[in-house]
Amino acid sequence: MDKKKTFFEGELSVSTLTTAIVSLIKIDPSIGSIHIKGKFSPMREEFISKLLKLIDQKRTKKIYPSQSPSDFNSSINIVRTLAERKPVFEQDFFEDKSNIIILPMAEKIDKNLACFLKGKMENSKDKLFIALDESENDEYVHENISQNITFFISVDEIRLEELKDLKINYRKVRAARKNLEKVVIKKDILSHLINCADLLGITDSKVAYTALKTAKAICSLKEKSFVSRDDVNQAVSLVMIQKAKRIPEIKDMDEQTQSKQPEEKNEESSPDQTDLEKELLNKQMLIETIKANLPKDLIEQIIKNKLKTRQSGDSVGSGEKNKNFKFGRPLPSIGRKYSSDKKIDLISTLTKAIPWQKIRKDAIKTNKKGLIFYPDDITIKQFDQKSERVLIFIVDSSGSNAIGRLAEAKGAVEILLSDAYAKRDNVALISFGGDDAKTLLPPTRSLVAAKKKLGALPGGGGTPLARGLLEANKLALSAKNRNIKPILILLSDGKSNLGLNGEPDREIAIRDSLKIASIIKENGLTSIFIDTSKRAQQVAKDLASNLDGKYFPLPKANSESISNTIKNSI
Amino acid sequence: MSKYFPFSAIVGQEQMKLALILTAIDPKIGGVLVFGDRGTGKSTIIRALAGLLPKKKFIQCCPYNCQDVSNLCFHCKTAKLSKMIERDTPVIDLPLGSTEDRVVGALNLEIALSEGRKVFEPGLLAKANNGYLYVDEVNLLEDHIVDLLLDVAASGENLVERDGMSIRHNSKFVLIGSGNPEEGELRPQLLDRFGLSVKVGSPSKIPERVEVVKRRDDFEQDPDAFLKKWRRKDLAIRKKILAARNNLTNVKLDDKILSKCAELCISIGSDGLRGELTLLRTLRAFTAYKDKIDAELSDIKEIAVHTLSHRLRRDPLDESSSEMRVERKINELLNG
Numbered sequence A: 001m002d003k004k005k006t007f008f009e010g011e012l013s014v015s016t017l018t019t020a021i022v023s024l025i026k027i028d029p030s031i032g033s034i035h036i037k038g039k040f041s042p043m044r045e046e047f048i049s050k051l052l053k054l055i056d057q058k059r060t061k062k063i064y065p066s067q068s069p070s071d072f073n074s075s076i077n078i079v080r081t082l083a084e085r086k087p088v089f090e091q092d093f094f095e096d097k098s099n100i101i102i103l104p105m106a107e108k109i110d111k112n113l114a115c116f117l118k119g120k121m122e123n124s125k126d127k128l129f130i131a132l133d134e135s136e137n138d139e140y141v142h143e144n145i146s147q148n149i150t151f152f153i154s155v156d157e158i159r160l161e162e163l164k165d166l167k168i169n170y171r172k173v174r175a176a177r178k179n180l181e182k183v184v185i186k187k188d189i190l191s192h193l194i195n196c197a198d199l200l201g202i203t204d205s206k207v208a209y210t211a212l213k214t215a216k217a218i219c220s221l222k223e224k225s226f227v228s229r230d231d232v233n234q235a236v237s238l239v240m241i242q243k244a245k246r247i248p249e250i251k252d253m254d255e256q257t258q259s260k261q262p263e264e265k266n267e268e269s270s271p272d273q274t275d276l277e278k279e280l281l282n283k284q285m286l287i288e289t290i291k292a293n294l295p296k297d298l299i300e301q302i303i304k305n306k307l308k309t310r311q312s313g314d315s316v317g318s319g320e321k322n323k324n325f326k327f328g329r330p331l332p333s334i335g336r337k338y339s340s341d342k343k344i345d346l347i348s349t350l351t352k353a354i355p356w357q358k359i360r361k362d363a364i365k366t367n368k369k370g371l372i373f374y375p376d377d378i379t380i381k382q383f384d385q386k387s388e389r390v391l392i393f394i395v396d397s398s399g400s401n402a403i404g405r406l407a408e409a410k411g412a413v414e415i416l417l418s419d420a421y422a423k424r425d426n427v428a429l430i431s432f433g434g435d436d437a438k439t440l441l442p443p444t445r446s447l448v449a450a451k452k453k454l455g456a457l458p459g460g461g462g463t464p465l466a467r468g469l470l471e472a473n474k475l476a477l478s479a480k481n482r483n484i485k486p487i488l489i490l491l492s493d494g495k496s497n498l499g500l501n502g503e504p505d506r507e508i509a510i511r512d513s514l515k516i517a518s519i520i521k522e523n524g525l526t527s528i529f530i531d532t533s534k535r536a537q538q539v540a541k542d543l544a545s546n547l548d549g550k551y552f553p554l555p556k557a558n559s560e561s562i563s564n565t566i567k568n569s570i
Numbered sequence B: 001m002s003k004y005f006p007f008s009a010i011v012g013q014e015q016m017k018l019a020l021i022l023t024a025i026d027p028k029i030g031g032v033l034v035f036g037d038r039g040t041g042k043s044t045i046i047r048a049l050a051g052l053l054p055k056k057k058f059i060q061c062c063p064y065n066c067q068d069v070s071n072l073c074f075h076c077k078t079a080k081l082s083k084m085i086e087r088d089t090p091v092i093d094l095p096l097g098s099t100e101d102r103v104v105g106a107l108n109l110e111i112a113l114s115e116g117r118k119v120f121e122p123g124l125l126a127k128a129n130n131g132y133l134y135v136d137e138v139n140l141l142e143d144h145i146v147d148l149l150l151d152v153a154a155s156g157e158n159l160v161e162r163d164g165m166s167i168r169h170n171s172k173f174v175l176i177g178s179g180n181p182e183e184g185e186l187r188p189q190l191l192d193r194f195g196l197s198v199k200v201g202s203p204s205k206i207p208e209r210v211e212v213v214k215r216r217d218d219f220e221q222d223p224d225a226f227l228k229k230w231r232r233k234d235l236a237i238r239k240k241i242l243a244a245r246n247n248l249t250n251v252k253l254d255d256k257i258l259s260k261c262a263e264l265c266i267s268i269g270s271d272g273l274r275g276e277l278t279l280l281r282t283l284r285a286f287t288a289y290k291d292k293i294d295a296e297l298s299d300i301k302e303i304a305v306h307t308l309s310h311r312l313r314r315d316p317l318d319e320s321s322s323e324m325r326v327e328r329k330i331n332e333l334l335n336g
Helices: A014-027 A042-055 A078-084 A111-123 A170-182 A189-200 A205-221 A227-240 A252-266 A272-292 A296-314 A346-364 A402-418 A447-451 A467-479 A505-520 A536-546 A559-569 B016-023 B042-052 B075-077 B102-104 B108-115 B142-156 B187-191 B206-221 B225-248 B255-268 B274-289 B297-308 B322-335
Strands: A034-037 A060-062 A100-105 A128-133 A149-155 A329-335 A379-382 A388-396 A425-433 A437-442 A482-493 A526-531 A550-552 B033-034 B055-058 B084-087 B092-095 B105-107 B118-121 B130-134 B157-162 B165-170 B173-179 B194-202
Touching: A014 A042, A014 A205, A014 A227, A034 A042, A042 A128, A100 B055, A111 B118, A128 B322, A149 B297, A189 A205, A189 A227, A189 B206, A205 A227, A205 B102, A205 B130, A205 B206, A272 B033, A296 B165, A346 A379, A346 B108, A346 B130, A388 A402, A388 A467, A402 A425, A402 A559, A425 A467, A437 B105, A447 B108, A447 B194, A467 A482, A467 A505, A482 B084, A505 A536, A526 A559, A536 A550, A550 A559, B016 B033, B016 B042, B016 B194, B016 B225, B042 B092, B042 B130, B042 B225, B075 B165, B084 B130, B102 B142, B102 B157, B105 B157, B118 B165, B142 B187, B187 B194, B194 B274, B194 B297, B206 B225, B225 B274, B255 B322, B274 B297
Parallel strands: A034 A128, A034 A149, A060 A100, A100 A128, A388 A425, A388 A482, A482 A526, A526 A550, B033 B173, B033 B194, B092 B130, B130 B173
Antiparallel strands: A329 A379, A425 A437, B055 B084, B105 B118, B157 B165
16 A cells, blocks of 8 residues: 555655654554754644654653752642642652643753653653753753653654655554564674664663664564564664764765775784674664765754764763753742742642641631631741853963963963862863864863863964954853853963964964954953963054953963962952 | 562673672671663662562561560550561662652651641661662752661661651661662762672673573563572572671671771771771671682772772872772782
8 A cells, every 4th residue: 555665664754754753662562762953843743743643542641841850849739639628649740641842942851850751761661752852053952851762753844745645554553563572683783773772882882772672673573573673774764874873984984994994904814803803794784874874964953963963062071061041040938937039939838838727717717708827937038149150271281382372372271170069160162273263172070071082282373362262152152042151261371363364364364363352252252362462562562452351461370379369259 | 569580590790799798697787889881780689689688577567667675666666566477678779869858757747737747758778778769860869868878878867857746766677779870970989888889791601691681581581480489599699798797796807907907998998997997898798708718819809899989089180990099009019
């Protein structure tokens, strides 16, 4: 009845991909959840409603990024408790009959909610989580969620006519579900699967296990009972690619293997070498199949996305992107005396008063309707409005003094981080030298992450101060967008000899850096300029006045004095 | 109730397994802190431990897991409970986002509303008494809950003063925390309260990883058959643990060992005496587990990393990891 080819027959498009994914979820619901990447658009909404129809589960619930884990504890239902005069509890959010939980704006979910959801995703296998990811630029879905999601669909470029193809063959799926128990995987095929995971840098055994289940479901769908290499490859392309920690060089691989082949042939006698060769061949085959199994632009898209995620998320531990401070983080409400500037937490006030009603009514011997409140019952809402900060170090790594200066900056970063716990500051480090500026350490709060990143640092070459400032400006603005207050700390002698265009022209270079400095000022960013030159020069003073921040000439800057200066001035 | 994955069927992760076994032999060692990436089997191992440990005798229906007839809780006394039943050692999860009410316990609303009586509804701390309390992502737990846990873990008693009630009940548990240090670090005070710390990683070899996934698959396919297959090995470990518990009091630590331990702690600069005490306790349990009477110097090497590496004062300018620093010191001491 189906004339069109399916995903498993090599027809690759968003609709076949989606059809395949839904079929697999139908066959083995424990496989898991879907990650849908795409900005809000009528097309996306159409796609999602089609998808839900396809999955054929009507009960859906949503979890918004603004919610906090404690929202999902089963709590007392005030209205019904009062009406029925006995405690009525809300049903636990995750224990009702809804089967689909949608996470809109998944990229906005903070660390706490993500960890909470991770636990729920692992333990409620009967629920299908659908994360809607509208991320752009430097945003990404928290790893605790993205690593627990099985499938990835990018719908940014979906076309209307493709939506019509979203149909699944329920008869076939039902048969496959029955057959699933009989599906067996041989050990060498399983090793192949683990090899694939290894190649992609995936160490999480849960991901590998999900891929195995997916491969089994694919096998069952194809009406076979032994999982084949192809099944595994398809499962890998569906489940693992988007979680890859490293992407094997797809283009260079052919050349690499070719250049290595002669060497290996010479030593074919030793068993290790043949193993190595086999492995290499396997890897190559795998890359080929991955390549064959996904539309090319999709791979590229995923790789692009992945790389983005890695830059900002993977190694930073995403410490910097966790809270929405617009309204302050709600804290547990507390009992306090009420005054007009405080907000009463009505629900918890009621919860506190209700249990005592019978006792209180007995005490004053009344039978009147209504509740009796004592002042102690009143609970006040509390918000945590402590805003986060990020200290952005911009360090001159050019010229003779470079290595020393960078080392001191590094030390200062680590000192600040090691006592930043109480202050909850994030620290970032940008260095400029050679012909470019680099973010060496994206904003982080973790000393562990910082140490990892600050291993080896480059030095020498020209002084592209303007580029360094530009990079810092970018980073600061993106922090500001997330309600984290950025503070720029420039460690330099203020001299510059490379302009924005990379031309080694001192005058242009100085003009450019002054220009960027005033842009930073216009953006309302706070800055601290630590002048490391032996004697303060006019360029540095100009720069300081353009930045309009604090200016400290600190010729013998070491990590202690730098961190003290910073601590005292912010 | 789902079935637990057998402890002996877990591939690799020897350090974490050892740490858990040692705390099972002597719960006084204190909690275990497990640091590692996602999907390395942290929670699987902890659940497996519960399946491995021998059943314990508890007073039937006691919500506070009373074990000792001579020292009953108020609930058992008033309800006149004394019948003992055998149950698995409790392993209680403390989910992220738990409220204080759920952890320490609170007023039982139902009884308060319908009968107008004040009755205490026990929380997770009561459930975890004489068992394990597992906190995943312990580094993300809210500060006030962490403080509370620390206090109870140290005193072995949960004291509740709220909603006009005053209640005190035993809450002796082994705290097991897991987390990923890159997501946020633990306060030093909290770190110090854990007896042992281990780092877990994924197996690095392909065949091992194949085995992990294969065993998981076998288990999910037919849990009963899988459990049966591993039962003998599990029982062997259980027997060893039980034997070690009996053997614990016989273990001798001579003066030379004591002074080496002290020397080690001083040279590392761990604050307070907690490091030394834990080191000695762990050494004793380890010796008992190896079915020996006399503790040996070489044993220190194996366990010191776990007992001390989280107690180092953080030196932000030292590049090497705390494990490496402890190892370096141990080697200096034992060889010098």
